[in-house]
Amino acid sequence: MVYITRRERFSAAHKLSRKDWTEEKNYETFGKCSNPNWHGHNYVLHVTVGGEVDSETGFVVDLSVLGDLIKEKVIVHLDHKNLNLDVPFMRNIMTSTENIAIAIWDQLEEEVKEIGGQLHKIKLQETENNYVEYYGGK
Amino acid sequence: MVYITRRERFSAAHKLSRKDWTEEKNYETFGKCSNPNWHGHNYVLHVTVGGEVDSETGFVVDLSVLGDLIKEKVIVHLDHKNLNLDVPFMRNIMTSTENIAIAIWDQLEEEVKEIGGQLHKIKLQETENNYVEYYGGK
Amino acid sequence: MVYITRRERFSAAHKLSRKDWTEEKNYETFGKCSNPNWHGHNYVLHVTVGGEVDSETGFVVDLSVLGDLIKEKVIVHLDHKNLNLDVPFMRNIMTSTENIAIAIWDQLEEEVKEIGGQLHKIKLQETENNYVEYYGGK
Amino acid sequence: MVYITRRERFSAAHKLSRKDWTEEKNYETFGKCSNPNWHGHNYVLHVTVGGEVDSETGFVVDLSVLGDLIKEKVIVHLDHKNLNLDVPFMRNIMTSTENIAIAIWDQLEEEVKEIGGQLHKIKLQETENNYVEYYGGK
Amino acid sequence: MVYITRRERFSAAHKLSRKDWTEEKNYETFGKCSNPNWHGHNYVLHVTVGGEVDSETGFVVDLSVLGDLIKEKVIVHLDHKNLNLDVPFMRNIMTSTENIAIAIWDQLEEEVKEIGGQLHKIKLQETENNYVEYYGGK
Amino acid sequence: MVYITRRERFSAAHKLSRKDWTEEKNYETFGKCSNPNWHGHNYVLHVTVGGEVDSETGFVVDLSVLGDLIKEKVIVHLDHKNLNLDVPFMRNIMTSTENIAIAIWDQLEEEVKEIGGQLHKIKLQETENNYVEYYGGK
Numbered sequence: 112m113v114y115i116t117r118r119e120r121f122s123a124a125h126k127l128s129r130k131d132w133t134e135e136k137n138y139e140t141f142g143k144c145s146n147p148n149w150h151g152h153n154y155v156l157h158v159t160v161g162g163e164v165d166s167e168t169g170f171v172v173d174l175s176v177l178g179d180l181i182k183e184k185v186i187v188h189l190d191h192k193n194l195n196l197d198v199p200f201m202r203n204i205m206t207s208t209e210n211i212a213i214a215i216w217d218q219l220e221e222e223v224k225e226i227g228g229q230l231h232k233i234k235l236q237e238t239e240n241n242y243v244e245y246y247g248g249k
Numbered sequence: 250m251v252y253i254t255r256r257e258r259f260s261a262a263h264k265l266s267r268k269d270w271t272e273e274k275n276y277e278t279f280g281k282c283s284n285p286n287w288h289g290h291n292y293v294l295h296v297t298v299g300g301e302v303d304s305e306t307g308f309v310v311d312l313s314v315l316g317d318l319i320k321e322k323v324i325v326h327l328d329h330k331n332l333n334l335d336v337p338f339m340r341n342i343m344t345s346t347e348n349i350a351i352a353i354w355d356q357l358e359e360e361v362k363e364i365g366g367q368l369h370k371i372k373l374q375e376t377e378n379n380y381v382e383y384y385g386g387k
Numbered sequence: 388m389v390y391i392t393r394r395e396r397f398s399a400a401h402k403l404s405r406k407d408w409t410e411e412k413n414y415e416t417f418g419k420c421s422n423p424n425w426h427g428h429n430y431v432l433h434v435t436v437g438g439e440v441d442s443e444t445g446f447v448v449d450l451s452v453l454g455d456l457i458k459e460k461v462i463v464h465l466d467h468k469n470l471n472l473d474v475p476f477m478r479n480i481m482t483s484t485e486n487i488a489i490a491i492w493d494q495l496e497e498e499v500k501e502i503g504g505q506l507h508k509i510k511l512q513e514t515e516n517n518y519v520e521y522y523g524g525k
Numbered sequence: 526m527v528y529i530t531r532r533e534r535f536s537a538a539h540k541l542s543r544k545d546w547t548e549e550k551n552y553e554t555f556g557k558c559s560n561p562n563w564h565g566h567n568y569v570l571h572v573t574v575g576g577e578v579d580s581e582t583g584f585v586v587d588l589s590v591l592g593d594l595i596k597e598k599v600i601v602h603l604d605h606k607n608l609n610l611d612v613p614f615m616r617n618i619m620t621s622t623e624n625i626a627i628a629i630w631d632q633l634e635e636e637v638k639e640i641g642g643q644l645h646k647i648k649l650q651e652t653e654n655n656y657v658e659y660y661g662g663k
Numbered sequence: 664m665v666y667i668t669r670r671e672r673f674s675a676a677h678k679l680s681r682k683d684w685t686e687e688k689n690y691e692t693f694g695k696c697s698n699p700n701w702h703g704h705n706y707v708l709h710v711t712v713g714g715e716v717d718s719e720t721g722f723v724v725d726l727s728v729l730g731d732l733i734k735e736k737v738i739v740h741l742d743h744k745n746l747n748l749d750v751p752f753m754r755n756i757m758t759s760t761e762n763i764a765i766a767i768w769d770q771l772e773e774e775v776k777e778i779g780g781q782l783h784k785i786k787l788q789e790t791e792n793n794y795v796e797y798y799g800g801k
Numbered sequence: 802m803v804y805i806t807r808r809e810r811f812s813a814a815h816k817l818s819r820k821d822w823t824e825e826k827n828y829e830t831f832g833k834c835s836n837p838n839w840h841g842h843n844y845v846l847h848v849t850v851g852g853e854v855d856s857e858t859g860f861v862v863d864l865s866v867l868g869d870l871i872k873e874k875v876i877v878h879l880d881h882k883n884l885n886l887d888v889p890f891m892r893n894i895m896t897s898t899e900n901i902a903i904a905i906w907d908q909l910e911e912e913v914k915e916i917g918g919q920l921h922k923i924k925l926q927e928t929e930n931n932y933v934e935y936y937g938g939k
Contacts, residue, residue, distance in 0.1 A: 306830060
């Protein structure tokens, strides 16, 4: 078993805020992340795939195929978007880094199988000081 | 003359879009940066101040004083904000990296004089692949 | 189970040197790290906490609460200090990166439980070329 | 069990290309990585070693001894070399990042035991956007 | 005058070696960089363009146009290539970082004028420990 | 004129404190940087040298010669040392980043001439959030 990781990036707006709470309660809970007019981040995504090394190519999976898959299934839906408003697979989900990472896992798990690998980890970095890691298996 | 630089960061939402243009013309000109529902970035700001070295302290300016100044005059107004909607000193200005850098210069130029230095450069990084540098003197 | 990591930094002096050894034996064992007048580092600390995602907030733990905890229990005791002389919880401990990481774990393990998470890993980077990871369970 | 990691770097040329395939099939499979006249990378290597902390020194293993070992057994053979032509332990192996990581593991596994640690992971970064991790146990 | 910088990357093989010198003299002068079978690097290129800020767009130049220009005129010719053998505009030039930077300047100077900017600086980084800066005006 | 930069690093202890001031006044002026038992940093040094490109080698100066020079004249005196106590060329000088940068310039200016270049800039980074640049000409 060898693990290979592809890094991709997206820039997006979001806020942490529940519609069923008052603005005051949102601010109390989420602080400046609840700013009604949104804020945003340069997210850095690391997708790690495990598998056997193919004896002909020396690859676990073809990285350019993996990169295209991540772009098609994830990046194009998140980059230069509003995570709360524009993303079908984030509907009605709090856009915490934790939940974005889980949603990305769900977008990729089956797709990675089809290119011959096994999704191992989603790492999502929101700022230089925080990131989330998710290994599936909710 | 010695130059000292303080790095600070802010995360904000914005879009590139003119109200006097159609959505189509905005998209044609600004591409995905014109997304109507906003997007965002982790901006990295470098403020460079020049001056003589004080013989008693060895400082051009006291970095913690400079840091507090940048936080008070710039960061608190931009961090976790919408640059198009929430920032008094960005009103009616296209929120390109170029214009944000110039606006930050204008916020700091006089203030830096008062702590004994001379503002030399504003460097503002929008993503890992692009940044703007401004030396004043429009 | 989702893992969330908070990065914090501290700058400190230390040396690797045993009082029960001669200066020669210390130099032979620890090389330039035994310099009698100390040296120092910008340490980078990554604290990883695991837990379930709260369905209301989308959080494993509140990152700003975790950040405050790390600052109060760890950073304030280590930053701009001498690790051999100034830190109550490092008394009589060789200040190797390994031992500092373990001491930080011990400071945080119970505290992290009280904010609803489970301490998973302490990663401590001493220079750009070396770091230590500790998962508890001595 | 504590894990300590040493980072080292090497710059090398290589290509992904099988002699038993036509140039066309190599291009179809490996794209621009099959360029007949080679290309190259600044590889970044992270060697992670696990072990008990020695009560006298506070070390899992002596990092300068580990660094010298990596330089002698790995870096001197790969740095400023052609990975396909110049490296005895890469003969007849596709020079994918996966295979280089496995070959480095094989060079170090026994050697690390002799300095009192246990090789835990080889992480090899080819570009800022991709890296491989290998934990042994083919 | 505001300066905007676009970062791009390319991975290439090269060697420092003169055909009119013996292998011994090449080794004496260029050390391991003269390895006959080549070595390689991940080069990082920063292209800085100066100009007035357009009052309608807020841009010095359109960064995506600048990025496309750099890719078309520079990156496509250097990425996954052998700098000594495969690059028309590097023929008969020693492939030192200095000379590559100058050659990139020559490829871009006129082109940047046509998109309304003025090429200000080429910064080319060969490894994390060295880089070259060139402002034109040989 | 082309500029080439060599990056080197050193880890050192220091404090900001004047012997002719009380501990209280030192704390008032220098804050936690005045800690009597020292603190320390991983300093990152960038030495930039300008010159003509040699037509035979393609070099401004030979980077390995420049690297050795920096190590011999600067790094060996500062690395794993106490900047206030152990460094002959820092005697009686406040160890602010500004003053260390100037002292490094003075160590290198003449030496760089002897290898055929002209010292252009000393950049010294104390933490990820602050650095000093000095171009000579006190």
